[in-house]
């Protein structure tokens with residue numbers, strides 16, 4: 001099968017697309033892949049590293065309020081649709097998959113106009129603007145949560161699949177995760193992983209920098225701290241030479257499934273792909289939802305896990321080195337609380353998601369007579 005993938009801006013849209021690509025490859029070597037993204041999105045870095053040929057189009061997102069900038073957005077959309085059509089005609093895919101982020105708009109729309117089967121995947125309960133727009137053109141809309149159907153009333157076919165990234169992390173090797181961090185095989189000290197979403201988060205960085213002396217004073221666990229690529233230099237300067245003891249500092253982690261599998265507690269934003277990952281692994285978490293997202297959807301994500309007893313939530317306005325350290329210590333010092341959170345998280349996991357979505361793809365493509 002020839003598969004064209006698109007999705008981007010942030011990791012939460014890119015990794016589900018890559019997880020589908022890997023599931024297809026796991027089932028058969030007989031697939032050709034190509035990915036369309038933007039030059040500025042994280043996909044320009046992540047996708048070539050995943051070994052998938054990468055092409056760019058130039059698009060920008062819509063502003064929700066009236067703005068002249070939206071005129072430029074429409075112009076770019078029209079140009080990007082034209083370029084997408086040329087790229088699609090030259091690659092000749094059997095199916096086009098979009099996983100959200102504004103780059104999907106022109107690509108999936110162009111595929112629809114060319115009569116190529118299309119599937120879009122939504123990671124969040126409340127969909128993004130692009131997927132809402134595309135729902136009326138896509139042949140299949142795959143959603144991660146019950147509750148999303150109300151936003152996709154115009155979809156021709158809606159299926160519940162979960163987030164394919166869940167399957168990828170569920171199969172990841174814990175041992176590889178530890179060794180990739182430079183931790184010796186016979187060292188059993190647990191890992192607390194601190195991340196600020198796929199781009200890093202300044203408020204989380206500030207809290208961790210102020211927490212660093214306390215992390216270094218204890219010897220009960222490692223803190224693996226991911227700053228986000230753009231913040232790394234700044235954070236390293238503030239921290240000085242502390243890395244390599246109990247505090248392991250990284251700009252970005254490319255083998256996140258393995259590192260997650262090796263962790264005992266995760267501190268993170270509450271993006272939808274992160275949630276799919278921690279529930280697939282049954283990982284206790286402390287979630288600090290980003291307040292800068294549409295409809296405050298990350299807080300809704302985080303509260304959903306908190307309600308089931310799987311996570312603790314710190315709102316950004318309550319975040320400080322003190323609150324974060326207190327929550328981390330509480331979870332790490334009480335094995336029974338950690339175990340209860342682990343079990344609650346595991347109940348919500350959907351490790352079969354990639355298989356389900358690939359079955360939908362097969363159905364879609366076979367219906368059009370491609371084998």
Ligand SMILES: CC(=O)N[C@H]1[C@@H](OP(=O)(O)OP(=O)(O)OC[C@H]2O[C@@H](n3ccc(=O)[nH]c3=O)[C@H](O)[C@@H]2O)O[C@H](CO)[C@@H](O)[C@@H]1O
Pocket residue numbers: 010011012013015100123124165195196197198199226251252253254255256257269270271272273274275277290292293298
């Ligand atoms: C600010 C913003 O708009 N955030 C949105 C974005 O977030 P963002 O991309 O941060 O969201 P997620 O937390 O859902 O996904 C991050 C992904 O990046 C991976 N990762 C992260 C850091 C790292 O060093 N290495 C790595 O591989 C994670 O494992 C995960 O797969 O998309 C999500 C899914 O549509 C939304 O729910 C979020 O609200």
